[in-house]
Structure formats: C-alpha cells, structure tokens
Amino acid sequence: MTKTNVKLIANNKKAYHDYFILETYEAGISLAGTEVKSMRMGKCSIKESFIRIENGEVFVYGMHISPYEKGNIFNKDPLRVRKLLLHKQEIHKLLGKMKEKGMTLVPLRVYLKGSLVKVEIGLAKGKKLYDKRADIAKKDQTREAQRDFKIRNFG
Numbered sequence: 001m002t003k004t005n006v007k008l009i010a011n012n013k014k015a016y017h018d019y020f021i022l023e024t025y026e027a028g029i030s031l032a033g034t035e036v037k038s039m040r041m042g043k044c045s046i047k048e049s050f051i052r053i054e055n056g057e058v059f060v061y062g063m064h065i066s067p068y069e070k071g072n073i074f075n076k077d078p079l080r081v082r083k084l085l086l087h088k089q090e091i092h093k094l095l096g097k098m099k100e101k102g103m104t105l106v107p108l109r110v111y112l113k114g115s116l117v118k119v120e121i122g123l124a125k126g127k128k129l130y131d132k133r134a135d136i137a138k139k140d141q142t143r144e145a146q147r148d149f150k151i152r153n154f155g
Contacts, residue, residue: 010110019124028085034068051105058084
C-alpha cells in the first residue's frame with residue numbers, strides 16, 4: 001500500500017472494549033456537501049453508532065455529524081441514516097458471517113483518505129462481562145510492568 005494522506009476524524013474506543021474485532025473493512029460513505037465540510041473540521045462522533053444491512057445495502061445508524069456553521073439551509077439532520085459504499089461481494093460475505101450467532105457490524109473509525117471520507121467497519125463478536133474484566137486486568141498488568149520498568153531504569 002502506498003503512503004496516502006490519512007487524517008483520523010473519529011475513533012470508536014468503546015467498540016474495542018465491548019467487542020472482539022474479527023475482521024475490518026474499509027467503506028466509503030454517502031454524504032452531503034455540508035457534512036463533508038463538517039467532517040474536515042473533525043466534527044463527527046461514532047460512539048453510539050451501529051451498522052445494519054438492509055435489502056443488500058449497508059447503512060450506518062446513530063453517527064452524529066455536527067451541522068456545518070456556514071451551511072444554513074443545506075444542513076442535514078445530524079443523526080440521519082447514511083449509506084455505506086461497499087462492493088456487492090463484500091456485502092454478501094458480511095451477510096453470511098452475520099448469520100452466525102452473536103456477530104455484528106460496528107464502525108471503528110472515520111478518516112479522510114486523500115479527499116475521500118472513509119469508514120473502517122469491523123465484523124465483531126460481543127464480549128461477555130468476564131471478557132471485559134480480563135481485558136482490564138491485562139491492561140492494568142502491562143501498565144504496572146511498564147511503570148516498574150521505568151522506575152528501575154530511571155530511578
């Protein structure tokens with residue numbers, strides 16, 4: 001892959017906490033002009049958003065794009081449903097995998113790739129409470145180890 005200009009707009013840390021991410025896909029997103037301008041200014045949130053496949057098309061729900069200040073009448077509803085652009089084979093592959101128990105699609109991050117707005121979506125399996133606790137314990141352990149290492153070497 002060649003080095004392209006990639007600028008992160010929004011990241012969904014909650015998705016990594018709540019799900020095991022099995023596969024990731026890059027999708028385009030269908031936006032209005034004022035929404036793109038708002039995105040360029042970094043005004044986007046995907047914390048509470050989710051993805052559904054309906055009639056062979058992929059849609060993202062709950063993605064909040066703040067209205068563009070200079071957009072007046074051209075501004076769209078900040079929480080409107082937006083279409084994601086994927087190849088037909090990718091959509092069929094995702095549909096097949098989502099038939100499995102506990103599988104879902106979540107948006108992981110939104111970024112600018114060159115002049116295009118892209119959404120990275122993840123095929124995810126929900127974590128149980130004990131999985132989340134184990135992850136937190138593991139993070140604490142590595143943080144503690146790094147702290148000890150720092151103190152030992154620079155103390």
